[in-house]
Amino acid sequence: MGKTGSWRVFRPVVDRLKCVKCLRCWVFCPEGVVRREEDGTVSIDYEYCKGCGICAAECKVKAITLVREEGDGGK
Ligand code: SF4
Ligand code: SF4
Structure with a gap:
């Protein structure tokens, strides 16, 4: 229960550097x-x-970027 991989629109990507x-x-x-x-x-x-x-908004060094999920058919 609670898996979101199929409907999530944005995905946070962490730049670990x-x-x-x-x-x-x-x-x-x-x-x-x-x-x-x-x-x-x-x-x-x-x-x-x-x-x-929220994670991207709270990161003060902007190490988290929201990217649109691909393959969801949406714009
Ligand atoms: S705060 Fe970031 S990691 Fe947590 S659910 Fe929201 S987008 Fe995902
Ligand atoms: S909020 Fe802090 S721990 Fe999280 S990605 Fe940004 S710098 Fe790293």
């Missing part, structure tokens, strides 16, 4: 789908991410 490991995205994600990696940066579980964009 820009990430300063502040974990704001991890704290603010309402779905709890931001994962902490061993190097201190983060990645996102796209199986459950809803594409709400």
